[in-house]
Amino acid sequence: MSRTSHVNIIALLGFCFQGSKRALVYEFMPNGSFEKLIYEENAVIGDRQLDCQTLYDIAIGVARGLEYLHKGCNTRILHFDIKPHNILLDENFCPKISDFGLAKVCTRKESIVSIFGARGTAGYIAPEVFSRNFGAVSHKSDVYSYGMMVLEMVGRRRNLKVEVDASSEIYFPHWIYNWLVSNQELGLRSIRNEFEDEKVRKMTIVSLWCIQTNPSTRPSISKVVEMLEGRAELLQVPPKPFWFSPPTSP
Template identity: 70%
Template sequence: MTNSFKDKLGQGGYGGVYKGKLQDGCFVAVKVLKESKGDGEEFINEVASISRTSHVNIVTLKGFCFEGSNRALIYEFLHNGSLEKFIYKGNASNSDHQLGWETLYKIAVGIARGLEYLHRGCNTRILHFDIKPHNILLDENFCPKISDFGLAKICPREKSIISMVGARGTIGYIAPEVFSRSFGGVSHKSDVYSYGMMVLEMVGGRKNIDVSVDCTSEIYFPHWIYKRLELDEELGLQDLLNEADQEGVRKMILVSLWCIQTDPSNRPPMSRVVEMLEGSLDSLQIPPKPFLSSPPRSPLDSSTVMVSLQYDSEHLPSRQPMSLGGNELCEMCN
């Protein structure tokens, strides 16, 4: 299928992704997982959750390989890869592929629709728990598709709060209640938080925490952009050429700031997020400032700074993204 794993598309903590081709000529992306630890919960999660879905903004699972400890997932192939390649300024890989504001706005709406479907459109509610630019794939028309359901949890639609041991997700996008239940129960609103943080990165063209900036007040982008909105200042974003761009970006910012409210009950459900993005800008109000304090100025690397984020001045435990583990490759994919 992959011509002996000749064409590698990417590498992550879970293993590698390779381009393949089925006998009918259809191209696929083969995600080969490292040797799984424990009972392979993440693999089962991914197959069980994504096989229940059918939506234009959710990646399609074509099949899977389960052969002893060798495991692989076969997805539809998406020509433009992941969103993170296109949004961060200064990233060498996107120097010739900077997306326009109209495209970014459409991507934000598409991801919101995909999450709304996961939360409300399936027979069982699916909580993703790892929404971030790396897990949003783009087709040839830059239509976004949510991928990587390894950390997902399936729960009854009528159940609003779920029980969960420990934290799951990627630092920088994890909702505060996932770190500490003192902020509230874990629910679909945790995905809403991750979505808001991701869209702010799309707007800023940078990680939300950036130790490379000169001014300390600009390290934490959500606070910097909130202050600009409060003072009714120019947003200071590049290439806002026309009124439509400005309106779309302002909606993305306001909606994102609502999504990252510290109290989960203050965040809108994804159905409301879609309405806000597609509705009138005049109907959107500036939300309360999220109670997040930016990290101290230091020469630490970005991952360390993310860990040092404080919620209500209380240091909370953190955890790196969970991933599967194996180096052996299954015969079918080879």
């Protein structure tokens, strides 16, 4: 981590320890965790809401950070825990990927990695990570987690809700997919015009490609960046996610 250097990766400044207490020291992020701002119920900065353009810029920034980890380092770094909590925001809301406690380092030539047991956070773990029946674990597993996070950015709600109500009984990606193909409005206050609606639609299509069950059908993170920076009308709508809904806590 001390040898990584990218605008969208948290900078490791050093470490300290006293007896059994140990800590890593990172650069200070004034706007804290993205988790505090992403959801509709608390997505307010001062007296204004996190706007659509900022969300879009954060989505691209995180994708570029992942692209650096997957392709830009001397060794490939797979994060295995991409989620809003692990995305920190600086004073300009530039996103920084943090918390590499579950990360795995492999050579750049390795396309498939070997891990023991599932690693990650419920709601963001790629299916192949906890069951090899879905495919091999690779950099595409980070792409899946990224896609679930972007879906949450689009829907402004958590993909797993402990309190299940009528609106959350549908599997979250299916809810987003149904909105996309029916050409309805999400009713988000952050979408103020057609330009912003196009950005949200583009984020939706890309994220649905990212969470395809078969890892081979997911785009690489470099392709994700290319798709996000391209035109929405050139993007093909992916197949509907058919994986089952994860169980919620009682």
